[in-house]
Amino acid sequence: MEDQKKKVMVAIDESEFSRYALEWALQNLHESIANKELLIFTVQPISDYSYLHASAYGAAPPELIRNIQENQKKIALNLLDQAKDLCNKYGITAETVTEVGDPKELICEVVEKSKVQLLVLGSHSRGALKRVFLGSVSNYCVQSVNCPVLVVKKTA
Secondary structure, three states: OOOOOOEEEEEEEEHHHHHHHHHHHEEEEEEEEHEEEEEEEEEEEEOOOOHHHHHOOOOOOOHHHHHHHHHHHHHHHHHHHHHHHHHHOOOOOEEEEEEHHHHHHHHHHHHHHHHHOOEEEHHHHHHHHHHHHHHHHHHHHHHOOOOEEEEEEEOO
């Protein structure tokens, strides 16, 4: 068996909950994260452009759609830069990755593809009813990935 460095992945979005989860992991798991590869991952959502088609009477200008996609990518890269800066404050170097798609599915795919040994996620602290109707990325990942998952819940 090859001697491969263990990987930890923290999946983030623009919410305060994922930033809290990243910071919590950096503070409380510092010793174990410092000796592993840290991957910070964020998803650029697939945009629904139907409102553009309706407002443009069926033909949204391609440059408008391209501008929206470029803006989403800039937002994701800025978010990853902020996360990397936070990691640097704790003396930890992180690799960053962003992809476009459904967060639940992409997180699970990246965990498998990158051979992650621990996935860290923030919890939006939705109640049971909201989780049923809106879905929960953390619940989906807990059920779907083949590694331990740490869900960090922000307390009041």
